[in-house]
Amino acid sequence: MPSITAKLKAGALASLALVALAQQASGSKPRLNRIDVDLHARDPSLNDNLPLFTDGLLDSLNHRLFPRQSQETQNSIRDQSAVDPLAAAQAADALPNVANNAAGGTDTTGNLLQGDGYSNFAWNQNVPFIPNADTTGSDENGWQELPDTPGFTLNRTFSVHNVFKNESGVMPFYISTVADPTKVLRAIVVWPGKPRDIWKYANLMLNARNVAVTNFNQQGVTNDSFVIIAPAMLNQLDLQAGAARPNEIVFHGSSWQRGAPSRNPPMKHAVTSYAAVDQIIDDLFNRTSYPNLNQIVVAGHSMGGQATQRYALMKKTKVYDNNVRFWIGNPGSWAWLTDARPYSNASCAAGNEYDTWPYGLNGNQTKLTSYARKDVIANKTYVIDRFLNRQVSYALALLDIGAGDTHCQALWQGGNHLDRGSQFVLQYQNASSSYFNGKFPPRHTLDYIANVSHQDYAMYSTNMSLQRLFYDGLMVRNADVANTTNPGDKKNSTRPKGAKAFATPAHEKVAIGLLAGSLGLLFIVFTALPIIFTADHVKDVDMSWDSQSYLSTESRRMLVDRKW
Numbered sequence: 120m121p122s123i124t125a126k127l128k129a130g131a132l133a134s135l136a137l138v139a140l141a142q143q144a145s146g147s148k149p150r151l152n153r154i155d156v157d158l159h160a161r162d163p164s165l166n167d168n169l170p171l172f173t174d175g176l177l178d179s180l181n182h183r184l185f186p187r188q189s190q191e192t193q194n195s196i197r198d199q200s201a202v203d204p205l206a207a208a209q210a211a212d213a214l215p216n217v218a219n220n221a222a223g224g225t226d227t228t229g230n231l232l233q234g235d236g237y238s239n240f241a242w243n244q245n246v247p248f249i250p251n252a253d254t255t256g257s258d259e260n261g262w263q264e265l266p267d268t269p270g271f272t273l274n275r276t277f278s279v280h281n282v283f284k285n286e287s288g289v290m291p292f293y294i295s296t297v298a299d300p301t302k303v304l305r306a307i308v309v310w311p312g313k314p315r316d317i318w319k320y321a322n323l324m325l326n327a328r329n330v331a332v333t334n335f336n337q338q339g340v341t342n343d344s345f346v347i348i349a350p351a352m353l354n355q356l357d358l359q360a361g362a363a364r365p366n367e368i369v370f371h372g373s374s375w376q377r378g379a380p381s382r383n384p385p386m387k388h389a390v391t392s393y394a395a396v397d398q399i400i401d402d403l404f405n406r407t408s409y410p411n412l413n414q415i416v417v418a419g420h421s422m423g424g425q426a427t428q429r430y431a432l433m434k435k436t437k438v439y440d441n442n443v444r445f446w447i448g449n450p451g452s453w454a455w456l457t458d459a460r461p462y463s464n465a466s467c468a469a470g471n472e473y474d475t476w477p478y479g480l481n482g483n484q485t486k487l488t489s490y491a492r493k494d495v496i497a498n499k500t501y502v503i504d505r506f507l508n509r510q511v512s513y514a515l516a517l518l519d520i521g522a523g524d525t526h527c528q529a530l531w532q533g534g535n536h537l538d539r540g541s542q543f544v545l546q547y548q549n550a551s552s553s554y555f556n557g558k559f560p561p562r563h564t565l566d567y568i569a570n571v572s573h574q575d576y577a578m579y580s581t582n583m584s585l586q587r588l589f590y591d592g593l594m595v596r597n598a599d600v601a602n603t604t605n606p607g608d609k610k611n612s613t614r615p616k617g618a619k620a621f622a623t624p625a626h627e628k629v630a631i632g633l634l635a636g637s638l639g640l641l642f643i644v645f646t647a648l649p650i651i652f653t654a655d656h657v658k659d660v661d662m663s664w665d666s667q668s669y670l671s672t673e674s675r676r677m678l679v680d681r682k683w
């Protein structure tokens with residue numbers, strides 16, 4: 120087996136080198152180290168070189184059978200997750216108090232980092248931990264300002280626009296200071312957690328970078344090899360309290376995690392959180408800023424992990440698609456890939472509510488994020504296949520049995536973080552599903568983390584996460600994707616321009632009558648919404664223009680709601 124692996128590696132590296140040579144020859148900008156792609160790296164990320172939509176070339180190599188011995192200890196599950204993710208997921212779910220246990224756990228004695236966990240592991244004590252910045256306001260009552268945080272610049276001038284590119288708002292983001300942009304090899308885009316304290320997550324990723332560069336150096340990296348970008352996902356409370364300015368994008372509650380449309384500044388057609396992050400990533404890949412950037416990692420823990428997984432599933436196909444990686448840490452719930460679930464609960468069985476976005480791709484599909492609703496409806500198989508072929512890392516803490524998302528939809532997935540994460544992985548075990556064929560996707564990785572609970576910094580800075588966040592595929596720049604058509608992209612119209620759907624006067628009258636009625640109803644519904652739905656309720660209605668897409672373009676034009 121080692122010889123097969125070596126041959127595959129050699130083949131992959133040879134073709135990478137060819138790509139690199141071609142790029143070198145055609146590009147006007149010099150590129151760093153591109154030729155000796157990873158020859159010395161510990162993890163050359165062979166999978167990086169696989170084209171999209173390939174089958175599991177490496178499965179037989181990666182997933183050799185592990186003996187079914189007693190694997191109760193955390194360390195054995197951790198080690199097993201590297202070689203046999205499905206068996207590791209089974210073992211993790213069989214740990215005491217995991218399967219279907221929503222009672223939580225309060226025993227933190229097994230945590231290596233005690234207290235709030237904002238310190239370095241024992242073996243990283245030589246690296247000073249930079250404390251999180253203080254600010255005024257709160258998660259519950261709204262943040263009053265975005266504080267300065269050492270090592271970062273707060274950028275409040277980047278406008279993100281809607282799909283028509285005729286309205287926009289400013290997306291504030293923190294960006295780490297880089298002395299020499301030509302040295303940047305990788306960008307890490309980090310989502311906040313539920314409290315929206317993005318400055319903290321920027322700082323935690325910076326601390327993790329310092330540990331990676333100082334104690335786990337590969338390829339001679341320096342601070343400048345990495346740029347960290349942390350977009351602020353603020354909400355209406357922060358707008359009231361002052362952290363968000365009137366021209367800045369805010370979302371409702373935590374709805375940024377599921378790609379909901381912005382609520383401010385007022386727009387006819389809002390910008391979704393996923394479209395906003397897309398524009399940040401598009402900009403980063405623009406070679407004029409970082410000529411030697413290879414790959415971008417999108418990372419998030421907890422609510423940020425939810426955002427990362429759902430974004431990884433829905434993200435539009437772009438030319439740089441094969442150079443994006445996703446790191447998903449301890450999400451509270453998941454967007455499941457199929458309609459099967461490990462558990463059930465009568466509370467959200469009706470209308471397949473358990474499988475409705477953001478928990479799945481089925482159920483009531485008008486609730487899908489408007490960012491990608493048309494793609495899912497046009498070809499769900501494409502969307503799922505694309506996710507399976509993306510570079511996705513799952514990181515799950517073996518002591519994280521906190522309940523997390525307590526909605527009934529989440530209870531269909533599991534009782535707690537560890538249960539849901541393990542069950543999500545166990546989906547792949549289904550041999551009768553044509554999506555999975557019983558195999559863990561070859562471009563995905565699973566890392567169980569021992570002696571850590573729901574702790575963001577411990578998750579970022581644990582050894583295996585440092586490898587995923589900073590080093591996997593560091594020197595690899597994969598070829599561009601040729602076909603960037605998404606299944607829901609607007610087809611070229613066959614109807615001659617100018618012809619209206621409602622051309623006759625009689626139809627117009629009926630149409631106007633219907634629209635007036637609908638607008639009245641919409642007004643009533645939207646007026647009642649803030650009363651019906653509390654800020655953090657995931658079921659708050661995701662009503663953007665796109666939800667009317669089944670109407671004629673003419674009526675859609677008039678039906679746009681002005682509030683969202």
Ligand SMILES: *[C@@H]1O[C@H](CO)[C@@H](O)[C@H](O)[C@H]1NC(C)=O
Nearest residue numbers: 193228229230231518569570
């Ligand atoms: C890891 O956690 C387990 C379970 O809580 C505990 O028994 C063990 O002592 C912990 N190990 C360390 C090194 O803290």
Ligand SMILES: *[C@@H]1O[C@H](CO)[C@@H](O)[C@H](O)[C@H]1NC(C)=O
Nearest residue numbers: 272273274275276277402408
């Ligand atoms: C903010 O970011 C945008 C996009 O990268 C950039 O064009 C702009 O120069 C930045 N502004 C400042 C003040 O750095």
Ligand SMILES: *[C@@H]1O[C@H](CO)[C@@H](O)[C@H](O)[C@H]1NC(C)=O
Nearest residue numbers: 283284285286387388676679
């Ligand atoms: C933006 O363009 C869309 C589609 O053409 C249109 O419906 C909408 O009214 C425009 N918005 C503004 C503010 O002009």
Ligand SMILES: *[C@@H]1O[C@H](CO)[C@@H](O)[C@H](O)[C@H]1NC(C)=O
Nearest residue numbers: 249269270325326329341342
């Ligand atoms: C890297 O940045 C950290 C601050 O984030 C700093 O403490 C450290 O000295 C820097 N390393 C070098 C080599 O400049």
Ligand SMILES: *[C@@H]1O[C@H](CO)[C@@H](O)[C@H](O)[C@H]1NC(C)=O
Nearest residue numbers: 401402403404405406407408
């Ligand atoms: C890259 O940035 C330059 C300068 O801001 C801009 O002119 C160009 O259109 C951008 N390219 C892409 C592909 O966004």
Ligand SMILES: *[C@@H]1O[C@H](CO)[C@@H](O)[C@H](O)[C@H]1NC(C)=O
Nearest residue numbers: 470483484485486660661666
């Ligand atoms: C589906 O969701 C939409 C938007 O939330 C709602 O208006 C509609 O009534 C729902 N349909 C069903 C069958 O529940």
Ligand SMILES: *[C@@H]1O[C@H](CO)[C@@H](O)[C@H](O)[C@H]1NC(C)=O
Nearest residue numbers: 172498499500501502504505
């Ligand atoms: C949907 O996408 C898959 C690729 O993932 C493709 O094989 C299939 O032909 C597509 N179906 C349709 C109806 O376009």
Ligand SMILES: *[C@@H]1O[C@H](CO)[C@@H](O)[C@H](O)[C@H]1NC(C)=O
Nearest residue numbers: 464465466525526527528530
């Ligand atoms: C079903 O879900 C509800 C939350 O919606 C929860 O209160 C209830 O305990 C769950 N029932 C079971 C049997 O887990």
Ligand SMILES: *[C@@H]1O[C@H](CO)[C@@H](O)[C@H](O)[C@H]1NC(C)=O
Nearest residue numbers: 457459460549550551552553
């Ligand atoms: C496995 O996949 C098949 C086909 O999609 C599906 O019908 C079945 O419910 C799945 N089984 C499980 C246990 O998820």
Ligand SMILES: *[C@@H]1O[C@H](CO)[C@@H](O)[C@H](O)[C@H]1NC(C)=O
Nearest residue numbers: 240242243334569581582583
């Ligand atoms: C992480 O790596 C360091 C350095 O190799 C080692 O001392 C430490 O034991 C590792 N920690 C774990 C939990 O494996």
Ligand SMILES: *[C@@H]1O[C@H](CO)[C@@H](O)[C@H](O)[C@H]1NC(C)=O
Nearest residue numbers: 498501602603604605606607
């Ligand atoms: C590009 O992909 C789309 C699906 O997203 C597909 O419908 C189309 O046929 C593809 N085009 C080519 C030239 O392969």
Ligand SMILES: *[C@@H]1O[C@H](CO)[C@@H](O)[C@H](O)[C@H]1NC(C)=O
Nearest residue numbers: 603604605608609610611612
């Ligand atoms: C629309 O048609 C034009 C001309 O036929 C073509 O150049 C263009 O690529 C088509 N766009 C899409 C999205 O298919």
